[in-house]
Amino acid sequence: MTEKKFTIALAGNANVGKSVIFNLLTGLHQHIGNWPGKTIEKAEGTLHFKGYTIDIIDLPGIYSLSTFSIEELISREYIAVERPDLVINIVDASVLERNLFFTLQLLELETPMIVALNQMDMAKKKGMKIDTEKLGELLGVPVIPTVAISGVGIYDLLEKSVEIIEGRHKTEPVKAKYGKEIEEKVEKIARMVEKTQFKYPARWVAIKLLEGDEEVEKEILKINPKIVSAAEKLATEIEEIHGHSCSTVITSERYEAASKIAQEIQEITPQIKPPMRERIHALTTHKIFGYPIMAVSVLSIFYFIFTFGDFTSSFLGDSLFGLKPIFEGMFGTGVVGKLVWGGVMEGIIGGVTVALPYILPFYFMLYFLEDSGYLSRIAFLMDNFMHKIGLHGKAFIPMMLGFGCNVPGCLGCRIMETERERLLAAFVVTLVPCAATTVIILGLVGAFVSIQWALALYIIDLLIIFFLGRLAFKALPGEPTALVMEMSDYRVPHLKTVLKQTWFRLMEFVKMAFPLIIIGSLVIKMIEILNLLEPIANILSPVTVTWLGLPAITGITLIFGVLRKELTLIMLATLLGTTNFAQVMTPVQMIVFTLVAMLYIPCIATIAALAKEFGWKKAYFITVFEILLALLLGGIAFRLLSI
Amino acid sequence: MELRLTELRDGESGIITSIKASQGRSWRSRRVGRGWGLKKRLEDMGLTPGTKVTVVKSAPFRGPLEVYVRGSRLAIGRGMAERIFVEVKR
Numbered sequence: 164m165t166e167k168k169f170t171i172a173l174a175g176n177a178n179v180g181k182s183v184i185f186n187l188l189t190g191l192h193q194h195i196g197n198w199p200g201k202t203i204e205k206a207e208g209t210l211h212f213k214g215y216t217i218d219i220i221d222l223p224g225i226y227s228l229s230t231f232s233i234e235e236l237i238s239r240e241y242i243a244v245e246r247p248d249l250v251i252n253i254v255d256a257s258v259l260e261r262n263l264f265f266t267l268q269l270l271e272l273e274t275p276m277i278v279a280l281n282q283m284d285m286a287k288k289k290g291m292k293i294d295t296e297k298l299g300e301l302l303g304v305p306v307i308p309t310v311a312i313s314g315v316g317i318y319d320l321l322e323k324s325v326e327i328i329e330g331r332h333k334t335e336p337v338k339a340k341y342g343k344e345i346e347e348k349v350e351k352i353a354r355m356v357e358k359t360q361f362k363y364p365a366r367w368v369a370i371k372l373l374e375g376d377e378e379v380e381k382e383i384l385k386i387n388p389k390i391v392s393a394a395e396k397l398a399t400e401i402e403e404i405h406g407h408s409c410s411t412v413i414t415s416e417r418y419e420a421a422s423k424i425a426q427e428i429q430e431i432t433p434q435i436k437p438p439m440r441e442r443i444h445a446l447t448t449h450k451i452f453g454y455p456i457m458a459v460s461v462l463s464i465f466y467f468i469f470t471f472g473d474f475t476s477s478f479l480g481d482s483l484f485g486l487k488p489i490f491e492g493m494f495g496t497g498v499v500g501k502l503v504w505g506g507v508m509e510g511i512i513g514g515v516t517v518a519l520p521y522i523l524p525f526y527f528m529l530y531f532l533e534d535s536g537y538l539s540r541i542a543f544l545m546d547n548f549m550h551k552i553g554l555h556g557k558a559f560i561p562m563m564l565g566f567g568c569n570v571p572g573c574l575g576c577r578i579m580e581t582e583r584e585r586l587l588a589a590f591v592v593t594l595v596p597c598a599a600t601t602v603i604i605l606g607l608v609g610a611f612v613s614i615q616w617a618l619a620l621y622i623i624d625l626l627i628i629f630f631l632g633r634l635a636f637k638a639l640p641g642e643p644t645a646l647v648m649e650m651s652d653y654r655v656p657h658l659k660t661v662l663k664q665t666w667f668r669l670m671e672f673v674k675m676a677f678p679l680i681i682i683g684s685l686v687i688k689m690i691e692i693l694n695l696l697e698p699i700a701n702i703l704s705p706v707t708v709t710w711l712g713l714p715a716i717t718g719i720t721l722i723f724g725v726l727r728k729e730l731t732l733i734m735l736a737t738l739l740g741t742t743n744f745a746q747v748m749t750p751v752q753m754i755v756f757t758l759v760a761m762l763y764i765p766c767i768a769t770i771a772a773l774a775k776e777f778g779w780k781k782a783y784f785i786t787v788f789e790i791l792l793a794l795l796l797g798g799i800a801f802r803l804l805s806i
Numbered sequence: 807m808e809l810r811l812t813e814l815r816d817g818e819s820g821i822i823t824s825i826k827a828s829q830g831r832s833w834r835s836r837r838v839g840r841g842w843g844l845k846k847r848l849e850d851m852g853l854t855p856g857t858k859v860t861v862v863k864s865a866p867f868r869g870p871l872e873v874y875v876r877g878s879r880l881a882i883g884r885g886m887a888e889r890i891f892v893e894v895k896r
Contacts, residue, residue, distance in 0.1 A: 227850035231843050260876045261852050407824065407855055410846060415854040422876070444879075450866045543881045547869035555883055556870065646870050646883035647847050 169328055170218040170245075174238060174269060175253035176262055177224030178536070178651035180281045182206075183311040184253060185221040186660045188321070195667045198237050202585050202776050204577055206667075212321050220247065226261070226649075228268045230378050232580045242274050243363045248328050250276045251320065256286035256293055256308070257652070259429055263421035266302065267339040273364040275327060276336060278306040279320050284313075285652065290432040298428045303337040312657045338366070339420045344404060345413060348373060348397040355390045356383070373398050374410040440653040447540045448650075457544055460537070461563060468524045468567060469598065475520035483512045502688055510684035513727050514677045517568065517768070521598060522672055525567045526665040529560075529575065534656035539648055546646045552629055553636025554579075555646040558588040565595035569765055570672060572597075573772040584644055586777055587635055590785060593765040593773070594628045596621065599728035600761050606732050608757045612750045620754070624761060627796075675775050676768040683726050683767045690722075706794065711759065712801040713752055714739075724760055725767055731760045751804045755797050763793035811861065811871065811882075811890040819860040820892030822853055827889075844886055852876040859892060 175181050186193075189208025198205045206221040222241060223234035230236050242250060252269050254262040269276060280295055299306040305323050309316030326332040340346065352369035361368055361383070371379040372394035384391050398409035405412045447456055490508060494500035532538045538560055546556030557578050565572030572592035576585045596604065609617035690696060696719050700707075703718035711717075716738050724731035736742045744753060764786055765773065773782035808823055827845045852875050853859060862872040862879070871887045873880050882890075 226847075229846055229850060231847045231850065258876075258878045261878050264850075264852070411825075411849055411855065414846075414849040415856065418852060418854050418857070418876070448863070448865070448872065450863070453865075539881065543870055543872065544865055546881070546883055547865060547867050550883070550885075556881070644883075645844050645886040646881055647844065647851060647886060648881045649851070650872070650879045650881055652879075 167214055168216045168218070169248040170220065171249045171251055171324060172220045172222050172242060172247040173251050173253060174222045174242070174265075175224065176226055176255060176258075176265055176649075178649060179224070179253050179255040179262065180311040180657075181221065181224055181253045182534075182664065183657045183660045184251075184279065184281065184309070184317065184320075185219060186663045187311060187314060187317050188219050191663070193663070193667050195671045197775070201233055201237060202577055202582065203233055203237055210321075213325055215325065217324075226265060228265075228272070229374070230376060233582060234580075236378065239272065242269070242272050246274070248275065249324055250274050251279055251324065252276055253279045253281050255282050255651075256280045257282050257289050257291065259286075259291075259293070259425040260418070260422050263424055264418050267417055267421055270302065270304070270336045270338060271364070271367045271370065273336070273367070275334065276304045277320070277323055277327060277334075278302065278304055279311075279316070280306050280308045281311050283308045283315075284310045285654070286429075288438065290434050292430040292432075294428045298424070301337065301424050301427065303335045305332065305334065312655075339417055341413065341416045341420075344401060345373070345416065348401065351397065352390065352394050355387070355393065359383070359386045359390075361386065369394070370413060373401070374413050375408075443653050444540070444650070447537065448543055453540070453544050457541055461541075464528050465567065468521065468528065471524055472520040472598070476516045479519060480512065480516045483508075483515065498692055501692055502685065505691070506685035506688035507681055509688075510681035510726075511677070513684065513730075514673070514680045514768075517727065518669065518673060518676075521568050522571055523665065523669050525564060525571050526668050527661065529564060529571065530661045530664040530668075531656050534654075534661055536651050536653045539650045542646065542648060543650060550644075552591060552632030553644065554584065554588055554591070554632065555644045557646065557648065558584070558591070561588050561592050562595055565592040565597060567598055569593055569595065569597045569769040570676065570772045571668075573769060573776060574668070574672070576776070581644075583639055586781065587632070587639060589773060589776065590635055591628055591632045593769060593785060593789065594624065594631065594762065596624050596761055597728070599766070602729045603732050603757055603760050607744060607753050611745045611748075612753055616750075616754060620757060620761065623758070627762070627792075672768075672772075676771050679767050679771045680726060687723060687726065710794065710798045710801075711755055712805065713756055713759075714748065717756055721760065721763065725764055727768075728760060728766050731756075751801065754804060755801045758800055759793045759797040761793075762796065763790050765789065807894060807896060808891055809894050811859070811873070811887045811892055812864075812884060814861040814892065814894065816861060816863045818894065819858055820894040822855050822857050822859055823891045823893050824855055825849065825853065825890050845889070848882070848886065848890070851880060852878070853880075853890065859890075 173181055173185055185206060185208065188210050193206060193208040196205050197203060203223055208219045210217045210219060222238045225235045225238055228235055228239045250269060252266050254266060266278060280298065286293060295306050295308050307316050307320045307323055309320060323332065327334060341349065349366060349369045352372055353365040356365040356368045368379055368383065372383065372391065375398065380391055401409045401412055447453055487504060490504045491500055494503045542556035542559060545559040549556050549558050560578060561572045561575035564575045569592055572595065573589045576588040576592065579585045579588050604617050604620050608620060690699065700715050700718040704715045707713045707718040708715050717735065719738060720731045720734040723734045739747045741747060770782050770786055773785060809820065814820060825845045825848055827842045857875060860874040862874055864871045868884055870881045870883045873882060
């Protein structure tokens, strides 16, 4: 029996319904991870169809195959090197020109391909009539009209895919023709490249060399430097004729080709009345009204999440802690019992009471807003503000998530374009006071000092973010950041896709964070069992007592806080034997303690997220930096406030 | 006349003449200048020379521009928009 297995990659612009199609195809058989060594999410899934096992790879949403972003690099490497059996190019029928620009580039990679002409309903709403068959003729590949959100055309898409892979349907992809001067030069270089047996198609390499693509240049230099210098010479010739850089000329001509195809196949009847989605867009990006609308939306989302989270968290906590007698019955109350319950189980409970009540709704809201199109409007409104800390508008979104929990905040930094922006944004996110930090601020300073001081701490934190963000922005070398973002039409999110996206991201978090949380809580339990807590508190006392002016016992609570920040407060109550902190700590001590707890370390789950996204070295660096920062500021605050 | 994209009034259209990779450098410099990647990005999004672009509005406090180009709506940071030159009939 032969193995009937093959691979299909989904490629297309962002916001074309790619994830909806991915979710329709793969259902619950998904695996979310990262591309090896990259901060880019890799979504994979499997599907069984007509006796075949099909692996589906969801490539990142991109606009080109140049090297502007890591996503683009990953996508073209994948298509050219891994050689999927078929690429399904998902095209937004309502924004044909720009989508076809990408299609033409995919065709240049000479990979077996099929086009899913998606959002046909939206195109119709916009008054567009599209000749699908003609498009197929012009591109030389099959074109299947689809409306992913209602599942229309998906079966046809699969059937056609199988036909092509089985070889029953022969395709003859058309290649975009450039102007005469460029075609001549492309051919000249392509002939030289052909002899090198390079992994990419010769014509594609020739075009990229003319465009001055860094990555391709680097690799060809290793094989035959003569080709690169020849290409450079020819590119200069083009530049002299056109008065623009060669890359600009090629992009221009490719767009012309896309535009010509679009004009040939679509008929547009202009609409008289601006539709609802346009009016919502105008209102939500309005110079004045846009901001209050945003504030109300964001705050009500937070309110919803925290109300839901608080309730669910305590409910889950209570029921899970109810299991304690059962565990004690099974494992006893000796060392083993303590380790099983206090280490493993309390770790799991800690994870569960954060993951389900807070992270789940956070992800849900994130994907809901993203799918609807509102996130890009928020980025538009906040761009100017975010520039003040060296980031651009999109970074507001992970930051906003960070206020709930730093973990999705760090993972949310994936929406930034470059590795540098991702790292910068993640660094800023780890300084954002999360829900647990808010519990400490309000529960200690807010309740026992004054609400003004609690607010002041918040403001101090934001100022720190502002200054450190700027500093990191100046310190890290690289391209300047700027917002270049599509604001796709508003639409009703596809609930099933949003739910699946939420669920699989949650699972990813669980896999990543739970082992660390459990190990962490086991280690701390061991220290407790070995009666090392007090010696450690004593070792730390030069820092805690002398430098920060805190009671020695706080050294222990700060260690526990690594697991979950709110544990600092809970442990403080346990160890001091009272919840009336005013009896055991002075107001200054409470303020200093909160300030330190707020900044001193990202919790263990956040460290795990950082390590996963940026590697252990950077995670370690950020952690150590923040500990030192917290101690420095805490000490200064203690001295200032004691005057 | 030739203007920067940021100098256009709300609702005004122009034809793109060039995008400067960074202030003061000419088009001739290949991959030189700090904004090269962003220039490429803009072109990949459809803002190539000769294309008609319409400024819909800009966000307040010198925020980004909302532009309409090739049937899609884009947000472009102000710093980047200042490097886009357009020919306008006034």
